Amino acid sequence: MTGRRMRLMGIAAAALACVLVAAGCSPSSGQADVTDPAFVTTPATTAAASTPSSSQVTVTVPAGTTSDTASGGSTSTTPEPTTPTTPSTSSSTPPPVPAAKVTTTPATGSKGISPVAPISVKVAEGTLQKVSLKNSQTGVTVEGKMAADKLSWTVTPELGYGKNYTLTSTAVNAEGKASTHETTFATITPDNQTDASTFPRDGWKVGVGQPVSVVFDEPITDKKAAQDAITISTNPKQEGAFRWFSDSEVHWRPKVYWKPGTKVSVKVDIYGKDLGGGLYGMQDEAFSFTVGDSMIAEIDDNSKIMVIKKNGAVIKEMPVSLGSNTYPTYNGVHVVAESYEEKIMDSSTWGLTGTGAYRTRVEWAVRISSTGEFVHAAPWSVWAQGSENVSHGCVNVSTENAKWFYDNFTFGDIVDIKNTVGTDLQSWDGYGDWQLSWDVYRQGSA
Structure with a gap:
């Protein structure tokens, strides 16, 4: 054969070998290697691969193909079709800014609230812009105090018995979006009320043996609540104690006679307080006196x-x-x-x-x-x-x-x-x- 024909035969043999490999077949041990140096395929470099000699033809086996070399033959399995993977991309859209969260005390719809209970509005995820507390019956607005950081608003007024109120607040979130919140509540309507008379009188100068006397015009069933509503402040400080002389009269005296010159302040904060059995204080009392010479x-x-x-x-x-x-x-x-x-x-x-x-x-x-x-x-x-x-x-x-x-x-x-x-x-x-x-x-x- 001429050299041209030999070269063509070599190319044909190489092509046949490729077809056999692609079909999952491998040449038997008796088949000759293709050695034409003009037809050598260089594999991709991997960590486990070695560089082939110039006389070898290296063919990459598709994924899913297996070879059985122990029997001297070869078997193959058809590879599972694969779904192309679309490369993931990170979203450039930021999460939404949460709305301002407003909490009120008392909760909306509350009834039987003490007229001296603290009223408050607090906000998270934002700031308060405006708060108003309005008597629903008279339309009168009650003044409150906004915190410097605008995270809370409070008021401790005497709201009155048997009144309805509307608490309205406007808050904005971090991006300035405003939202309005409305709360309604009602104060307690007492079954009965009591007034208190006190002694000594405001501004008096008294002797060293004068007790503080508080007399209610109704019998008190919860004496602890009534007593807790009375505050005695002395300057200089002197130890003292309460004693109930009846269901309506309580005194406070120091352990020993007053020190001459002692200044005494008394507060009877019974308004809005439950004194037992549905009885509430009618109004507060406050007075001061001075102890004179012994x-x-x-x-x-x-x-x-x-x-x-x-x-x-x-x-x-x-x-x-x-x-x-x-x-x-x-x-x-x-x-x-x-x-x-x-x-x-x-x-x-x-x-x-x-x-x-x-x-x-x-x-x-x-x-x-x-x-x-x-x-x-x-x-x-x-x-x-x-x-x-x-x-x-x-x-x-x-x-x-x-x-x-x-x-x-x-x-x-x-x-x-x-x-x-x-x-x-x-x-x-x-x-x-x-x-x-x-x-x-x-x-x-x-």
């Missing part, structure tokens, strides 16, 4: 002399006539509660009528118990003062001494009486608070 009158029935001390120093003495053995004066610490230039003394007010009864006008009368004991002028008994007891329980002194006592003793000053044949003053009688030891007194707290 004025203490000590009376010993053995001597029948009143010794008066101012801030611990004796400044005056005067003879007295106390209650007779039939109507003895009570022993114990009495507290001045009232003063009169003139007073009708009527024995029927404490149960004495008929024989021995009286109705007498006296001067310079200073009350020291609620059962009728006074220090007062008794010119008719001057002869007995300092030596004999002839009264119906009062402390009789001369007109001159009665005037001095009236001028110098005030609410809360002390008259301490001892050694009479009578019983002890009861703690509920006037301001008999000091008749109880400290431990016993504070056991009366709610």
Whole structure:
């Protein structure tokens, strides 16, 4: 054969080998290799491949094709068709900005809200732009306070009993998109209300023995709630305690007599407070007073002399006539509660009528118990003062001494009486608070 024909035959043989390989066949061990250096295929380089010699023909087997070399033959499986994979691309669209989230207290639709409960609006994922609280019945807007960072709004007003309100707020999210939120609620309508009277009066100067007194015009079933609504502040600080003397009257006194010069502030914040059984406070009370000099009158029935001390120093003495053995004066610490230039003394007010009864006008009368004991002028008994007891329980002194006592003793000053044949003053009688030891007194707290 000529060289041209040999070359053509070599090309044909190589093409046949490619067809056989593509069909999954491999030449038998007896077949000759194609060695024409003009027909050599160079494979792609891989980590496991080695570079073929110039006399080898390297054919890449399609994926899914297998070769069985142990039997000297070859088997193949048809490759699974594959789905072209589309390259993934990252989205350039940012996530949506969340809306401002507004929370209100109370929640919308709430009923029976205390008229002094705190009202608030808070926002997340944004800021508050405007908040209004409006009485739905009157249209009156209640002023509130926006926080500097505009994340909250609060108000603690007296909203009134039995009122309906609408709370409207506008908030914007991070991209400035506004949203409006509306909440409605109603305040409590009490079954009953109570008012409180207090003593001493605002701005007064009182004696070292004056308790704080709060008297309600309705019986209190939840004494703890009522007591918690009362705040006593003293300067300088003094330890004290509450004691309930009835279902409607509570006192507060210091452990020992007030220090002269003490300033006392009292708040009775009962408005909007549930005091038990559907009873709510009608209005709050607040007052302040100052403690003056320590004025203490000590009376010993053995001597029948009143010794008066101012801030611990004796400044005056005067003879007295106390209650007779039939109507003895009570022993114990009495507290001045009232003063009169003139007073009708009527024995029927404490149960004495008929024989021995009286109705007498006296001067310079200073009350020291609620059962009728006074220090007062008794010119008719001057002869007995300092030596004999002839009264119906009062402390009789001369007109001159009665005037001095009236001028110098005030609410809360002390008259301490001892050694009479009578019983002890009861703690509920006037301001008999000091008749109880400290431990016993504070056991009366709610």
